[in-house]
Amino acid sequence: MSWILLVEQALNGLQFGVMLFLMAAGLTLIFGVMGLINLAHGSLYMVGAFAAAAVAAATGSFVLALIASLAAAALAGVLIEATIIRRLYDRDHLDQVLATFALILIFSEGTRWAFGSFPLFLDRPEALSGTVSLPFGIEYSRYRLALIGVGLAVAAGLFWMIAKTRVGIRIRAGENDREMIAALGVDISRLYTLVFALGAALAGLAGALIGAIQSVQVGMGEPVLILAFVVIVIGGIGSVQGALVGAILVGLTDTLGGFLLPKAFALFLSPAAATSVGSSLASMSIYILMAGVLLVRPKGLFGGA
Amino acid sequence: MxxxxxxxxxxxxxxxxxxxxxxxxxxxxxxxxxxxxxxxxxxxxxxxxxxxxxxxxxxxxxxxxxxxxxxxxxxxxxxxxxxxxxxxxxxxxxxxxxxxxxxxxxxxxxxxxxxxxxxxxxxxxxxxxxxxxxxxxQNDNLHEAAGAYANTAGLGNSFILAPNYPAGKDALTGYKRFYEGALAGELYTKLGQTDYASEIAQIRASGADSVYFFLPGGMGISFLKQYADSGVDLPVVGPAFSFDQGILQAVGAAALGVRNTSQWSKDIxxxxxxxxxxxxxxxxxxxxxxxxxxxxxxxxxxxxxxxxxxxxxxxxxxxxxxxxxxxxxxxxxxxxxxxHPIQDIYVREVIQEGDVFTNKIISVGLEDRGDAYAADCKM
Incomplete structure (x- = not known):
């Protein structure tokens, strides 16, 4: 095992992490501001990917496809917020889980009805194909490098918005004391719709970006949703910084764990047994990480006291 | 529905x-x-x-x-x-x-x-x-034919991977039953995994001369798209499950030329x-x-x-x-x-016919193949 391979794997982990951040940021904002558990967040990811695949097939432009993914997911977000989610803010979490789980089923079967059961084709743009040579002889996929860039740029933009803009101030205020900012005359229901649309658009963007190197199919959002929940629990529910740190931790743990654990077991087990035990343990690694973090900090790394 | x-x-x-x-x-x-x-x-x-x-x-x-x-x-x-x-x-x-x-x-x-x-x-x-x-x-059959094909194609150092579940283990067992070359690496991935950057990096570093993978459905689509974009240029062999008609259109040109084994093809x-x-x-x-x-x-x-x-x-x-x-x-x-069936298992190649990606038979992998377990069966 060379250290070049290790660096490449660390980059892979970082890329996985920043994409998870796009999902987790929306999820944690929605929970932080509205106190809502949104299981349908994975469906918005899927909506973004399908919208991008449809537009890319029709126009051939990846940029238009990305815009379509943002618009379609935001629109779907606004639609379900205004018709269904809005009625759930005052209910307890069990009602929210039930209603948003129903939304998953509706989105999945609706997408199947509209697009069929077979996976769709979405490809990365030609300009980002192939590999780039990084210093020290590292060959790395150009598209994945671009994903890291986009993810970090979105994270920076989000932090700037929350720290410096009026909307950001309202979001932070909403997290701290919902009743008070309503009493101060902020149109709380508009703020909620806005936050929901923002979270949805980020999920849709992640769906489109990832869909280009994976498969665009019904049910693609649920595995990512589970990981996004792990991320926000590790990071501290409601904290965007926590989501970023948590996402990168989960990305690195998952990638490096899957790579290093089988090798570690191979030192004292037969190759076949090491592969089997190592792979099994690797798939548990992020949950072990989560349990470890919760033992030390029960509210997550950046969770309030 | x-x-x-x-x-x-x-x-x-x-x-x-x-x-x-x-x-x-x-x-x-x-x-x-x-x-x-x-x-x-x-x-x-x-x-x-x-x-x-x-x-x-x-x-x-x-x-x-x-x-x-x-x-x-x-x-x-x-x-x-x-x-x-x-x-x-x-x-x-x-x-x-x-x-x-x-x-x-x-x-x-x-x-x-x-x-x-x-x-x-x-x-x-x-x-x-x-x-x-x-x-x-029988689950092992198509993988056995792929192992036999690897021998005739002169592949002697395969990197093999499959999901970590019973059919995945059957798959690699089946491949190894017929394959005579060395193994550059053997990996079990997570069932339902969609990102293969880590595996592809290991393939690149392994010095293999070919890749054999069993990743049915969406897993195979993800793997092939990422593999095609990784700059790793080794020949790929797989069972038909990752190259059937339903998913080839989603993989696109990334699958062209891949050899895969199947008991059926539309050009039989x-x-x-x-x-x-x-x-x-x-x-x-x-x-x-x-x-x-x-x-x-x-x-x-x-x-x-x-x-x-x-x-x-x-x-x-x-x-x-x-x-x-x-x-x-x-x-x-x-x-x-x-x-269980006794049948021929073919080697196919992914080709493009007009706008449609599909398969054509290039040879017979195993003729009149039964399965390895029939002897244990007492009815």
Missing amino acids: KLKQLLVTAACTALLATTVQAEGVKVGMITTLSGGGAGLGIDVRDGFMLAVEQAGRSDLEVVIEDDQRKPDVAVQLADKMIQSEKVDVLTGIIWSNLAMAVVPATVAQNKFYLSPNAGPSALAGKGCHKNYFNVAW DNATNAAFVESFAAKYGRLPSLYASQGFDTANLLISAMDKADVADQDAFRAALQTADFASTRGDFAFGPNN
Whole structure:
């Protein structure tokens, strides 16, 4: 095992992490501001990917496809917020889980009805194909490098918005004391719709970006949703910084764990047994990480006291 | 979808009420029609129903239910079909873990089970049963043919990977049974994994001369797209599951030229197959996959047995099934001593025909291949 391979794997982990951040940021904002558990967040990811695949097939432009993914997911977000989610803010979490789980089923079967059961084709743009040579002889996929860039740029933009803009101030205020900012005359229901649309658009963007190197199919959002929940629990529910740190931790743990654990077991087990035990343990690694973090900090790394 | 199933079931129940006295065969089909693996179940169902429609028999009735790819749901449906629908034959299951949950209990209740897809090794050897027929393949078969192909293609240092679950382990076992070269690496990935950057980096560093992978459905699409973009330029070999008609369009040009092994291909030269491909495309507006061919063959096997024997006379019906006296889309087809197929397994290459990505046969991988477990089967 060379250290070049290790660096490449660390980059892979970082890329996985920043994409998870796009999902987790929306999820944690929605929970932080509205106190809502949104299981349908994975469906918005899927909506973004399908919208991008449809537009890319029709126009051939990846940029238009990305815009379509943002618009379609935001629109779907606004639609379900205004018709269904809005009625759930005052209910307890069990009602929210039930209603948003129903939304998953509706989105999945609706997408199947509209697009069929077979996976769709979405490809990365030609300009980002192939590999780039990084210093020290590292060959790395150009598209994945671009994903890291986009993810970090979105994270920076989000932090700037929350720290410096009026909307950001309202979001932070909403997290701290919902009743008070309503009493101060902020149109709380508009703020909620806005936050929901923002979270949805980020999920849709992640769906489109990832869909280009994976498969665009019904049910693609649920595995990512589970990981996004792990991320926000590790990071501290409601904290965007926590989501970023948590996402990168989960990305690195998952990638490096899957790579290093089988090798570690191979030192004292037969190759076949090491592969089997190592792979099994690797798939548990992020949950072990989560349990470890919760033992030390029960509210997550950046969770309030 | 749910409503449609309800209507189908209701219609079948109504039909049952009026024709309760008629002699005939009632088939229960449990397959995956929703969720991530739905494409496979839909193809099996469509192939099966195409054969039923073409036979035009009034004494054959089919009840279809969706197992959602969940073993517990499949078990409940099987109980319901056997106890309240009173079916004679069950079929349809795609996934090996669901088959393991349903098949042993079904055959123990003196019902027939005809598998259009899953062929776990546990049901081919010690766990075989006289009422269980597999019309597709034993799980290891396509992988064995791939191992044999690697030898003839002069590949001597393969990197092999599969998901960490029973069929994934069967796959690598099957490949290694015939493959004679060295292994540059062996990896088990997570079931349902979608990102293979880490595995591809290891392939790049391993010094392998070829890659063999078993990643069915969406996993294979993700792997191939990422592999094609990684700059690793080693030849890829795989079983047909990652290169069937349903997913090739989603992989796109990344799959062109890949060699894959299959017991069926749309260019197998016989009249039954030509008619099947044409009528399937005409009815459903898409090309059939190997799953569709397996559904079609399963229905035709059943119909051939109905011509010879009454399902109430189990011994006669079983004997009729065993002769496999039907025109298979695969050409030669026979059952071995454990009621699993003996058939040719082909090596195909992914090609482009106009706008459509599809396969063409380049050679025969294994001729008249049975399976490795038949000797353990005592009926």
